[in-house]
Amino acid sequence: MNVLSGGIRLAVQEHGDPTAPTVVLVHGYPDTHAVWDDVVPLLAGDFHVVTYDVRGAGDSDRPRDQDAYALEFLKQDLFAVIDAVSPDRPVHLVGHDWGSIQSWEAVTEPGARIASFTSISGPCLDHLGTWMRRPGVKQLRQLLHSWYVFAFHLPVLAPLLWNLGMARRWGTLLRKLEGVRQSPAPTLRGDAVRGIALYRANVLPRLKAPRDRRTDIPVQVVQPLHDRYVDARPLPLERWVSTLRRRVLASGHWAPLTHAPAVARMVTEFIHDTAPKRELVVITGGGSGIGRATALAFAEQGAEVVVSDVDIEKARETAEMTNGHAYQVDVSDESAMRAWAAEVAAAHGVPDVVVNNAGIGHSGTFLSTSTEQWRRVLDVNLWGVINGCRAFGELMVEHGEGGHVVNVSSAAAYLPSKALSAYATSKAAVFMLSDCLRAEFAPASIGVSTICPGVVRTNITATATFSGVSAQEQARKQARSTRLYALRGFGPEKVAAEVVRAVRTGRPIVPVTVEAKAARLLSRCAPSTLRAFAKLNVV
CATH class of the missing domain: 3.40.50.1820 (Alpha/Beta hydrolase fold, catalytic domain)
Known part of the structure; x- marks a missing residue:
């Protein structure tokens, strides 16, 4: 016409x-x-x-x-x-x-x-x-x-x-x-x-x-x-x-x-729906520690928060504190993670930010760490991150609106120790995975940040496992580690602030705590010093 x-x-x-x-x-x-x-x-x-x-x-x-x-x-x-x-x-x-x-x-x-x-x-x-x-x-x-x-x-x-x-x-x-x-x-x-x-x-x-x-x-x-x-x-x-x-x-x-x-x-x-769109943030391991603190930090900025944890009661506590949503998910289970990602997308939309935070601690030399212990650490710390990046990354790329993925690694990723073989290996793999994803996701305008905390006061020490010790000795080591981390006095809310800052500024690698930053510098400038330090039994 x-x-x-x-x-x-x-x-x-x-x-x-x-x-x-x-x-x-x-x-x-x-x-x-x-x-x-x-x-x-x-x-x-x-x-x-x-x-x-x-x-x-x-x-x-x-x-x-x-x-x-x-x-x-x-x-x-x-x-x-x-x-x-x-x-x-x-x-x-x-x-x-x-x-x-x-x-x-x-x-x-x-x-x-x-x-x-x-x-x-x-x-x-x-x-x-x-x-x-x-x-x-x-x-x-x-x-x-x-x-x-x-x-x-x-x-x-x-x-x-x-x-x-x-x-x-x-x-x-x-x-x-x-x-x-x-x-x-x-x-x-x-x-x-x-x-x-x-x-x-x-x-x-x-x-x-x-x-x-x-x-x-x-x-x-x-x-x-x-x-x-x-x-x-x-x-x-x-x-x-x-x-x-x-x-x-x-x-x-x-x-x-x-x-x-x-x-x-x-x-x-x-x-x-013409109402302003709220930022949607998904966090694994959100029932306590860094995950909960990160949920609170994003919620304070007006984001809609979705958390998961293997402990559903802890996840619900976080959800109540943030007026968010709680799910029970085992991040090491790929099918469960894919089903959860689909459920989140259907109920809340495709997330703007995904924080792969869920992780476990383990201490022990290589020879003293059993195959089952290796599998457990890698299943949660590495495969949990892989599953989260894949399940939500596919949705975010297809959605076409960019976004940000945060993978919580550790200073142990670049700080070798004979007492942290399994844990440090899992976190180093997350570190490299994030570098690879950063290049792959860039055309889709999805940023990737690697967070590397040092000694932080969380409950990971209370649930950490140790190789080659009795149940009684393991409980003693857990209690000792918890006391030492508490003395350090660096709370998870400080890590959460760095997570939020990394998302807002697009920082690729974020060492958190003085020791994490010092170790990162040494790993780039004087790696032989760290190799010498690795021989000490400090855990």
Whole structure:
């Protein structure tokens, strides 16, 4: 169908049931409505989906006057489409790139008939202009990202580049830089040249004199983590948007083309629930010690916490303290871990943070440690981490929203001791596993941090086992170790603070306690010193 807006004919496409809630998808530059082709069928089963070619693009009319591409006219076009396709009900709006920029203009208009707005890779120019007025490192970084904006203001060069062959190579560029399979529209050359007017008519005026643009419409900002051109994360949108949900997507700039299922899912979820999304944190071994302290630390920051432990009563205590959720799981059981991960995803969603903390202590020389004792230590300390990384890692990668995995290792990972053969080996394996996962998970924007505590006051000493001793002697050693760790006075809450900090800053390796940091330094600078120390019987 065609819709008229101030004498401009807009080509509009409708999909799905017209009686269902309406979702309007607005494309960017230098695209047409075809940028949404993979998203539309994923939404059309539940919604009345509307796309259209903005003025100057695709099958819509093409004004020659640069001033005709000002945001005021683009906003009028959008309202004309909304009035035509959904005259009696508000619509849910989704914009990408310049489609998002012009949608912000409509969303910040008082009385706009918009129920929700999902913005992908396109900020409000007024918000950006206000933010850019206080120069800093982040502002400079955004200027470098947006170098092309200034190139588009050159009077001859930008149109010349498109006309000299950039249009023909556009599909190749998208495939190489973005992984896009879709070819550009046949009219790309003309659309691209005309679309330069979007930048010239709007960018500098808004950056020079930004307006105070606010909205009470629920807004979801989706930031592609590998976007080469726009990063909306630093913008203090909370100043202007009363109901805001921020989400990330492990994609490049053209997310609707490369990650259509994730885009459709985010839009659908936001339409059904516009409340800000809480961070979801999953912690194994959360019934006590570092696990419980970590649960409390994340809960204090507003996260929704899910904990597991072999002792369900301890897990429930933590859940009560954090207003979270408790499960009984043996991390060494792969099938149980996979079932638990699926249950968590179904009940609470895919986690943003996974902390593989569950572990046990064991002391003994290599020859005195039995095969069964080796298996028990490796099953919990190593396979428990492997199972957690695999069960939740697969979900997080498929989900496409990035995240963070924290694996609790130990200073023993790089501090050899003849009295800790099994324990140190298990923790060293976790250390290396984390290094390997960090490289593998990076393209999915999933960070991996390795936490290496030293001597910390937890109940691991009370449950630790010892090789080659009687039950009575083992109890004596447990009591002695507990007293010594208590004297050290380093509580699990300090480790938890480092876990949270590692997630927030992306630190890859975090030694905790003075002895852990000193041993880490020696392992890199003077490993022979540690090998000599390993010969001492210090445990």
